[in-house]
Amino acid sequence: MTVFLVIGGIGLVVLLASLVFGDVFESFDIGEGGFSGIAAGVGAVVFGSSGVIALAQDLDLVWAYVIGVAFAVVAFLVAQQLVKRLSDTEDAPPPPLDGAFGMTTSTTGPGGGEVRLEGVRDLEARLAWAEEEIPAGTRVVVVGVSGSRVQVTRA
Incomplete structure (x- = not known):
């Protein structure tokens, strides 16, 4: 259970840091649209929480990992897609007016x-x-x- 709590806690820290200070992974252009710290944080939090829930239901440790990874991957992909859609709607900076x-x-x-x-x-x-x-x-x-x-x- 400790592994799930630690990974979920780290995910929560990454998620909060990304929301407060800006995306912590935005300088890494990985894949289409970059790698989102928000999506990574969501995935880690979902992994930790779903693993703890699975263990609380008296499932074997192997099933807790399977459930945790499955839910984490789905949550990460959904969050990454939402972040990408939101970033695609950002307005371009206004053009300079000097000399217009x-x-x-x-x-x-x-x-x-x-x-x-x-x-x-x-x-x-x-x-x-x-x-x-x-x-x-x-x-x-x-x-x-x-x-x-x-x-x-x-x-």
Whole structure:
């Protein structure tokens, strides 16, 4: 029973570490989509707990190992597939805005304004400011970024 408790405990530590600090095995690109510490932790916890349950039901030690390994493999594969699906849905980082061209949609100056940027995927219209007043409909280029606002100058 000690083996099942130790492996289950190690799995719990790996699982919690992966959830709190990020996936502990993400630097190892093993297989398609990498090897997930979350899935490894789930597999180890399921191995330990199912082995302890099998022994508590007075099954032979061999059957406890068979049951533990079988459930652990299934749990690992399911968890790995779920982690892979979730990681495939992550958004790509936004493109850099410095140097992007656009057009002012309102008069833009030190007090603010608005521009419509070309080729930017996340937001086309952005709040903007400029050191000099730029009339609406003027072609501009982004020279700085502060949060979601951009600093522009005449192109």
